[in-house]
Amino acid sequence: MDDLLAARSQMAMSLAFHIIFAAVGVAMPLLMIMAEGMYIRTKKIVYRELAYRWSKGTAIIFAVGAVSGTVLSFELGLLWPTFMEHAGPLVGMPFSLEGFAFFLEAIFLGLYLYGWDKLPQKIHWLCGLMVMISGTMSGIFVVCANAWMNAPVGFDFIDGQFTNIRPWEAMFNPRWFTMTMHMTIAAYQSVAFAVAGVHAWMLLRDRNNPFHRAAIGIALVVALATSIAQPIMGDFLAKNTAANQPLKLAAMEGQFETEHRAPLRIGGMPNVDEERTNYAIEIPAALSFLAYGDFNAEVQGLKDFPRDEWPPVPIVHIAFQIMVACGFWMLGVAALGAILAWRARAVPQQRWYLWLLVVSGPLGFLAIEAGWTVTEVGRQPWVIYGFMRTADAVTPMPGLIVPFTVFSLLYFVLSVIVIYLLRRHVFQSPTTQQIHFYQAEDAGNPEKLNEESKDA
Amino acid sequence: MPELSYIVAAVVVIAMMVYVLSAGADFGGGIWRLFATGPRAQLQRDRLNAAIAPIWEANHVWLILVVVLLFSCFPRAFSAIMTALHIPLAAMLVGIVMRGSAFAFESYPAGATRLQKRSGRVFAVSSAITPFLLGISAGAVASGQITINAATGIVQTNFISEWLAPFPFAIGAFLLALCAFLSAIYMTVEVRNEPELADDFRRRGLWAAVAVGVFALVSLLLAKNGAPFIYHGLARGGFAIFFQIITGLSAIIAIGALIKRRYRLARFAALAQVGLIILGWALAQFPYLVYPDLTIQNAAADPVVLKPILIALAIGSLLLLPAFYYLYRVFKAGKTLSPEPLEATVSDDK
Numbered sequence: 155m156d157d158l159l160a161a162r163s164q165m166a167m168s169l170a171f172h173i174i175f176a177a178v179g180v181a182m183p184l185l186m187i188m189a190e191g192m193y194i195r196t197k198k199i200v201y202r203e204l205a206y207r208w209s210k211g212t213a214i215i216f217a218v219g220a221v222s223g224t225v226l227s228f229e230l231g232l233l234w235p236t237f238m239e240h241a242g243p244l245v246g247m248p249f250s251l252e253g254f255a256f257f258l259e260a261i262f263l264g265l266y267l268y269g270w271d272k273l274p275q276k277i278h279w280l281c282g283l284m285v286m287i288s289g290t291m292s293g294i295f296v297v298c299a300n301a302w303m304n305a306p307v308g309f310d311f312i313d314g315q316f317t318n319i320r321p322w323e324a325m326f327n328p329r330w331f332t333m334t335m336h337m338t339i340a341a342y343q344s345v346a347f348a349v350a351g352v353h354a355w356m357l358l359r360d361r362n363n364p365f366h367r368a369a370i371g372i373a374l375v376v377a378l379a380t381s382i383a384q385p386i387m388g389d390f391l392a393k394n395t396a397a398n399q400p401l402k403l404a405a406m407e408g409q410f411e412t413e414h415r416a417p418l419r420i421g422g423m424p425n426v427d428e429e430r431t432n433y434a435i436e437i438p439a440a441l442s443f444l445a446y447g448d449f450n451a452e453v454q455g456l457k458d459f460p461r462d463e464w465p466p467v468p469i470v471h472i473a474f475q476i477m478v479a480c481g482f483w484m485l486g487v488a489a490l491g492a493i494l495a496w497r498a499r500a501v502p503q504q505r506w507y508l509w510l511l512v513v514s515g516p517l518g519f520l521a522i523e524a525g526w527t528v529t530e531v532g533r534q535p536w537v538i539y540g541f542m543r544t545a546d547a548v549t550p551m552p553g554l555i556v557p558f559t560v561f562s563l564l565y566f567v568l569s570v571i572v573i574y575l576l577r578r579h580v581f582q583s584p585t586t587q588q589i590h591f592y593q594a595e596d597a598g599n600p601e602k603l604n605e606e607s608k609d610a
Numbered sequence: 611m612p613e614l615s616y617i618v619a620a621v622v623v624i625a626m627m628v629y630v631l632s633a634g635a636d637f638g639g640g641i642w643r644l645f646a647t648g649p650r651a652q653l654q655r656d657r658l659n660a661a662i663a664p665i666w667e668a669n670h671v672w673l674i675l676v677v678v679l680l681f682s683c684f685p686r687a688f689s690a691i692m693t694a695l696h697i698p699l700a701a702m703l704v705g706i707v708m709r710g711s712a713f714a715f716e717s718y719p720a721g722a723t724r725l726q727k728r729s730g731r732v733f734a735v736s737s738a739i740t741p742f743l744l745g746i747s748a749g750a751v752a753s754g755q756i757t758i759n760a761a762t763g764i765v766q767t768n769f770i771s772e773w774l775a776p777f778p779f780a781i782g783a784f785l786l787a788l789c790a791f792l793s794a795i796y797m798t799v800e801v802r803n804e805p806e807l808a809d810d811f812r813r814r815g816l817w818a819a820v821a822v823g824v825f826a827l828v829s830l831l832l833a834k835n836g837a838p839f840i841y842h843g844l845a846r847g848g849f850a851i852f853f854q855i856i857t858g859l860s861a862i863i864a865i866g867a868l869i870k871r872r873y874r875l876a877r878f879a880a881l882a883q884v885g886l887i888i889l890g891w892a893l894a895q896f897p898y899l900v901y902p903d904l905t906i907q908n909a910a911a912d913p914v915v916l917k918p919i920l921i922a923l924a925i926g927s928l929l930l931l932p933a934f935y936y937l938y939r940v941f942k943a944g945k946t947l948s949p950e951p952l953e954a955t956v957s958d959d960k
Contacts, residue, residue: 210718217714220667221707227677228703231692238681239689243911246682250919253675254926260668261933265940268664272940284933319911321918551696551769564704568711571725578720
């Protein structure tokens with residue numbers, strides 16, 4: 155493995171790891187304040203218990219997310235010093251704002267996690283709201299920086315130097331809005347499905363448990379809203395990609411020829427040597443319409459661009475297909491849940507539907523990883539699209555396979571421990587009797603409730 | 611407009627100072643977990659954990675702020691430091707990841723007692739390793755060994771000799787001692803209602819003070835050859851001497867107050883002492899970011915970049931400082947970690 159590949163692998167691995175924890179840190183606060191808000195409104199103890207139990211799992215994930223995010227902020231410099239030397243001032247604004255958002259997120263998370271019995275209920279709820287807002291903002295700022303790498307603006311490029319820098323123009327580059335919204339919705343959507351999946355699995359073992367039913371109810375609301383919003387946002391994003399990075403769009407769609415009435419390809423395997431995409435289901439003229447709103451529009455194909463600027467086409471195309479498939483699957487599952495819930499006037503209970511939720515649990519995270527692959531691999535061979543190649547940005551440091559191996563092992567061990575601990579936390583969910591008991595007691599102090607549930 | 615770069619540099623120094631004073635003490639807490647001994651060992655561990663738990667993640671963000679300000683406002687310096695010090699910084703990151711994760715695993719074990727115990731040990735060990743490596747990196751930056759090739763503008767480094775030297779290691783040990791010192795003194799205040807426990811931390815604080823003194827002296831002696839510019843900076847002119855005297859006075863007050871069990875005074879003096887040490891280092895190095903080739907001015911980004919970031923910092927602080935104040939008021943101000951009378955723990959829920 156040469157050093158460039160090792161550096162790219164380490165960056166990819168670090169991001170792939172962090173993105174899951176970051177999404178949970180962004181989205182879980184919404185589910186927690188929904189549950190806690192339900193408790194404040196209805197005084198049903200099951201909701202407060204839910205918010206409290208969720209907050210414990212979130213605490214583990216947030217901590218790992220915070221430290222793996224720190225790793226990334228250093229890795230930008232450790233692995234790509236040349237990139238940062240030039241891009242630092244251009245992405246500095248979103249990263250500075252992200253610093254503040256993350257500050258607020260960490261402060262209010264501390265208040266939320268350790269303030270259950272120290273803060274008045276409504277103040278506690280407000281702290282949760284602040285975690286959600288600042289977490290979401292923090293994600294948006296980071297993706298703004300990434301959007302700039304895809305649509306670099308806000309400078310004049312003179313003699314290989316980035317001069318006359320305009321930080322706000324760089325931050326609000328042509329891609330910032332669609333990319334940040336797409337990622338934000340994805341975070342909420344993936345976490346909603348993961349939560350629904352976990353609790354559906356538990357509900358299958360303990361059919362009448364109100365704790366898991368309440369959890370699925372809250373998760374499905376978020377799942378439905380995001381599953382509807384995401385394809386709409388995805389369409390905006392695709393049009394934005396077509397306008398700003400036509401080469402990336404061509405790779406995503408496996409479009410080699412420049413043509414009018416370009417077809418939309420579902421599935422298929424791009425063959426770069428033959429310059430064609432095989433085995434795809436083609437819907438005539440649909441790509442022209444989706445990308446430009448006109449069935450006759452011309453879509454630029456890969457062949458229009460120099461071969462050495464192509465990203466790895468098969469990876470980008472297949473990752474894109476996976477992401478879209480997951481998105482439509484989740485839309486179907488959420489819509490089905492809405493119909494079932496509407497007919498029963500209650501959270502869906504059918505065994506087959508609960509199994510469907512279990513199966514769909516990981517799909518949101520899979521879609522995030524796939525979508526992130528599309529945008530990052532699709533940007534190659536550039537680190538700053540059209541201006542600096544990834545190969546020119548890497549550190550001169552030799553032996554980069556060593557840190558890559560060390561961090562891979564470290565993250566692997568962490569993943570195993572996190573999954574193990576979350577599994578234990580899930581299996582310690584309260585039973586139906588415990589919930590009834592708490593409700594009767596209505597002690598209103600979850601710390602105390604927790605001790606009782608340990609005894610029980 | 612060179613002033614702008616100086617203002618940003620001042621913010622970086624302040625952020626580093628706050629980082630050492632807050633997160634440094636969190637690391638120190640982990641160090642004392644390693645040395646939790648005697649009849650109250652378990653109690654020491656419990657109180658240390660309770661002290662760190664609600665605030666460590668917020669404290670940790672100061673480091674991220676330093677990194678972000680460096681790469682946005684002093685990109686050349688950032689690039690040079692990150693290239694030359696890849697090895698100690700990457701190792702420090704491993705420490706940061708293990709420390710934070712292990713602490714979360716230990717705090718939320720869901721009854722997995724063996725994992726909890728092991729996480730506790732990993733937390734303690736990585737809490738000691740991380741500031742040591744950070745100190746090594748800081749020492750390497752101060753040493754004057756990281757140079758830039760004037761023709762290419764690229765940092766000249768073999769990735770090892772810049773930090774694998776006595777002076778950076780002395781600074782690593784010095785920072786470690788400072789973290790332990792801060793933590794022990796903070797703890798005396800936090801457990802002041804439990805006199806025996808407070809005495810445990812008082813003794814540890816005094817030992818740490820000795821270590822701080824020893825490593826300060828060693829660092830100073832090694833600086834003569836290992837970081838000559840800093841060495842001369844520390845002795846340069848009447849102002850520097852005056853500064854050393856104030857720092858020394860704070861140290862004496864901190865130790866004296868600790869001996870007399872005036873814990874709040876000791877904490878105040880220790881804060882001043884450690885803050886002044888960081889400030890003294892920054893002033894001794896002024897106007898260089900990375901001696902001898904990168905000054906604050908020649909490494910700074912364009913003023914059009916610095917200005918909006920400074921404005922963002924100012925506006926952000928308006929949100930941040932009240933939030934921090936609230937966090938510390940809820941968990942720290944006037945509170946002790948010791949069990950309180952029953953009335954005080956009843957939540958004002960209604």
